[in-house]
Amino acid sequence: MNSTASTGPAGLELSEASQSAEAPLAGLPWIEDATSVAPQDARALSKVFFGRLTELEEGTHEYQYARNTLIELNLSLVRYAAARFRNRSEDMEDIVQVGTIGLIKAIDRFDLSREVEFTTFAVPYIIGEIKRFFRDTSWSVHVPRRLQELRLDIAKATDEMSRTLGRAPTTAELADRLELSTEEVVEGLVASNGYAAASLDVPVDENSEGGGGTYADRLGDVDPALEGVENLQALKPLVEDLPPRDRRILQLRFGAELTQAEIGAELGVSQMHVSRLLSKVLARLRAGLLAQQ
Template structure:
């Protein structure tokens, strides 16, 4: 029978509220994050042993599990320090690493006869790496292509050292024992890993007169819609009789007023208004029918 784990001085017993005194009570840890690493290891073994006997969902189970998380948060901070170059993402890294720690706690068993830190570190680091793999891409690509990009990067470095030049697609395919079309697919997908800003200054900015790519990008031409409408209206106008086409030409081509058109045709301005309404309604109906 294993000897009991000593409880650090100053840590009181945890009162679960149960009337039963036959079960060993857990120590109450007021500030788990402040516990020294050596004491944290000893307390973790005690809590893991008790956790295995508790029913999931009970108040005492939650206390034991939460205390284990807080006691071992230093492992997350230690693992996160490996990624200090990504300081802008450090908060996310710690959160993701904590998820890895929780998964390790839920899977760990004292019968493994290994230190919890030894078991937990690969879980924490693996969770952080998965986070980078899934969120660092500028566009979403399948997991297979994400992993292929990593393999291609390694193969390219290895072949560059051997050949003293960048490897060809065929050489990469032979090195990775993959079809060439799959290599091409991986190289194309790798372009989605990072995205450049369209506001970055161009190398030939002084020659082209454009400071950035955004200066060279086109915009929607408002005249395009007019071209489309004219193209669609042309066959409909041709179906009108000569007088209707003449009225349209005078109103919209020569920009004559209705009174001027009436004087030209020998009719009233009101009659010209009715004629224009009929013609435009007929053309509008034709356009809607085409759509």
């Protein structure tokens, strides 16, 4: 028996089997493999899923399906952003996984009423998460080859001179032995201290049997407001450079939380004109933030 097909919300053809799955999914189309959807179709479908996501109850099967499908539909954004870092030594799969965390954050925070394309909204989140990953891990991984070799030379010379002198050699003595400047020796010693990272699971008191806890136990939690502070500090000089009218529109929209129609009445212009002005201002701020990445 021949199966029939109809056209889905993004111009995709949905089979009878696909259509039959719509009812239990609150009217959302069933997508067997969202990662294979073309980018143009993915953008159109994302709007449909975002629209329904705000209406669904969090924790339900339908909500999870919509959220997970949005993640799969937009994984190409993660791969696009990760490609910028392909020359790094980290495994590309690790970078993609970290970028996916940024994508999920963007999905959870996106609002269709902002009149901003999701791709524009999500890319800074993805890139920011990847860069944060590099900041948090690269200090104990990336040691220049020159310092790696110097670290070994210093360790060997320190061991030999300690046996001869009966004490640890001074920096000046190491410099004479290795025919280097004291500054070079100091640089090598600093590299030695940062070459290996100790585990946070090491007990604070090695003589205690678990009673003293670990270093990880003494670490505080990440303040969720820090990311907002960072964004505000980055935006502050960009907002100050805006013309007075643009700053006024931002204050009315995001400070006073007026609608576009209310802003139009306040400024004596149409709602459509406010929408165009607001989009232009937000695009300028986005471009400024991306330039700082």
